[in-house]
Amino acid sequence: MKYALVGITCVILVLAFVVGNNYYQDQQVKKYGSMAAKDAEVFVRDHSKTLGSNDARVTLVEFMDPACETCAAFAPYVKKIMSDNPGKIRLVLRYAPFHEGADDFVKIVEAAAMQGKYWETLNLMFETQNIWANHNHYQPEKLWDILPRAGVDIEQIKKDMNNPAIAAIIAQDMADVRALNVQKTPGYFVNGRPLQTFGYRQLYELIQSELNAQYPQ
Amino acid sequence: MSRSDKAANTNWMLLFLCWLLVSVSATISIFFSSVLEYQPCVLCWYQRICLFPLFFIFAAGLFPTFDKSVIKYALPLTIAGGLTALYHTLLYAGIIPESIQPCSEGVSCTEQYFELFGFVSIPMLSFFAFSTLVALLIILKRRTSK
Numbered sequence: 001m002k003y004a005l006v007g008i009t010c011v012i013l014v015l016a017f018v019v020g021n022n023y024y025q026d027q028q029v030k031k032y033g034s035m036a037a038k039d040a041e042v043f044v045r046d047h048s049k050t051l052g053s054n055d056a057r058v059t060l061v062e063f064m065d066p067a068c069e070t071c072a073a074f075a076p077y078v079k080k081i082m083s084d085n086p087g088k089i090r091l092v093l094r095y096a097p098f099h100e101g102a103d104d105f106v107k108i109v110e111a112a113a114m115q116g117k118y119w120e121t122l123n124l125m126f127e128t129q130n131i132w133a134n135h136n137h138y139q140p141e142k143l144w145d146i147l148p149r150a151g152v153d154i155e156q157i158k159k160d161m162n163n164p165a166i167a168a169i170i171a172q173d174m175a176d177v178r179a180l181n182v183q184k185t186p187g188y189f190v191n192g193r194p195l196q197t198f199g200y201r202q203l204y205e206l207i208q209s210e211l212n213a214q215y216p217q
Numbered sequence: 218m219s220r221s222d223k224a225a226n227t228n229w230m231l232l233f234l235c236w237l238l239v240s241v242s243a244t245i246s247i248f249f250s251s252v253l254e255y256q257p258c259v260l261c262w263y264q265r266i267c268l269f270p271l272f273f274i275f276a277a278g279l280f281p282t283f284d285k286s287v288i289k290y291a292l293p294l295t296i297a298g299g300l301t302a303l304y305h306t307l308l309y310a311g312i313i314p315e316s317i318q319p320c321s322e323g324v325s326c327t328e329q330y331f332e333l334f335g336f337v338s339i340p341m342l343s344f345f346a347f348s349t350l351v352a353l354l355i356i357l358k359r360r361t362s363k
Contacts, residue, residue: 002229002233002279002280003280005233006233006236006276006279006280009237009240010240013240013241013244016244017244017247017248017252020248020252021248021252024252024253025252181254183254183256
């Protein structure tokens with residue numbers, strides 16, 4: 001009797017937790033789904049950098065930070081999924097520089113964009129991240145020796161990175177980070193559907209399910 | 218049923234209530250952090266450190282029969298948790314100024330996540346749980362020391 005009482009209570013609590021979890025996740029999916037339909041701007045702003053065809057029916061929105069290790073680790077993986085499905089996926093990069101000092105790197109990469117070298121610079125920054133962001137020890141000055149390899153003018157970047165337009169981009173993206181409740185980087189939304197449990201496989205499955213829905217075989 | 222049997226049964230039920238309260242609190246606490254993704258601040262962690270072990274301590278005191286020594290082991294944890302929760306509640310309500318709060322990095326201890334009926338905050342729920350536990354344990358202590 002006593003054991004049963006305690007046992008049943010445990011079972012009820014675990015069930016309540018699981019039911020609550022499923023309910024909340026469903027609500028989130030609905031919420032973001034309707035946001036994607038009504039308020040698409042939250043996901044893609046005019047200033048957002050995109051990769052892939054504008055006609056693609058699957059939009060992968062990634063909230064990232066050039067100094068985030070996991071973002072660097074996911075970058076080649078996302079590129080591979082995109083090249084496996086040519087023309088079907090559009091990548092939208094948004095900024096979520098959560099750590100103090102991380103927005104310096106957003107400024108650098110946006111300044112490189114003014115020279116038309118956005119993706120080259122971002123790729124190079126990801127590849128050399130261990131040099132300039134080793135264990136959250138941020139050293140933007142180390143990039144001055146590295147970035148010429150991407151074909152950018154460093155002196156121009158130093159001038160452009162303090163452009164108020166770039167600060168406005170970061171402020172807008174951070175406002176959308178809060179609106180969408182993104183708490184970790186990289187944070188993914190596929191056609192407005194949030195990635196619920198984090199991982200390569202989960203991201204692949206989410207993209208694949210949207211691909212199957214948008215491009216029926 | 219003899220009188221002492223009845224008393225033993227009541228003691229068991231009171232301790233079971235303690236365990237139930239802890240189990241529900243711990244479940245809600247984990248729900249907030251893992252499902253709703255409210256990041257626990259430093260003070261929340263101190264309270265969790267006091268709360269989570271009580272789940273096992275109370276369960277151990279329930280079986281095979283009520284063991285009164287559970288009070289001795291559980292009271293220090295509940296009092297420590299209750300004091301932390303009281304401090305946190307006052308800090309959250311703005312009665313203690315933010316300048317002396319211990320958490321400077323990470324999540325702010327006064328960031329508002331959730332308010333039930335417009336005024337019941339998470340630290341307040343925690344304080345309510347811990348003070349109820351202290352009250353129940355004191356009742357048990359009196360009953361068993363006769």
